[in-house]
Amino acid sequence: MKTKNKMKELKTPQELKDMLAQNENVVVDVSALSWCQPCKMMKPIFDYMSEIYQENVQTVLVDVDTNGEAVAEYGVRAVPTFLFFKNGEVVERITGMQPKQTIKAAYEKLLSYVDYQEVSNEQSTNTEQTETEN
Numbered sequence: 001m002k003t004k005n006k007m008k009e010l011k012t013p014q015e016l017k018d019m020l021a022q023n024e025n026v027v028v029d030v031s032a033l034s035w036c037q038p039c040k041m042m043k044p045i046f047d048y049m050s051e052i053y054q055e056n057v058q059t060v061l062v063d064v065d066t067n068g069e070a071v072a073e074y075g076v077r078a079v080p081t082f083l084f085f086k087n088g089e090v091v092e093r094i095t096g097m098q099p100k101q102t103i104k105a106a107y108e109k110l111l112s113y114v115d116y117q118e119v120s121n122e123q124s125t126n127t128e129q130t131e132t133e134n
Helices: 013-022 037-052 064-070 100-112 116-133
Strands: 025-031 058-063 081-086 089-095
Touching: 013 025, 013 058, 013 064, 025 037, 025 100, 037 058, 037 100, 058 064, 081 100, 089 100
Parallel strands: 025 058
Antiparallel strands: 025 081, 081 089
């Protein structure tokens, strides 16, 4: 039987920085669960996504009432807001209540996201190696 993976709540700005530095794919659920009804309604969806994608994506919660400074630099102006990070950079942002399919599609997009700058650098390196070998 599969155990339920609870979303980790980040309590400090440093915890978020560490999470982003140590993980390629991170989704941050920015909510105010004590008073925000849409946040409360979205939480089960993110708990579910956290469980489904736990092998490839770290899904975490940041409560703006207790740790708003952790996400201040990302321009969060409304809750709930969901930030999708690839290698420490925001590649997708969703605000407000959304259907489960929209959230799932964003997770899939995150996993298929390609850093084109990185690909370009790899291709340049491969071209240089080929030219050197010839």
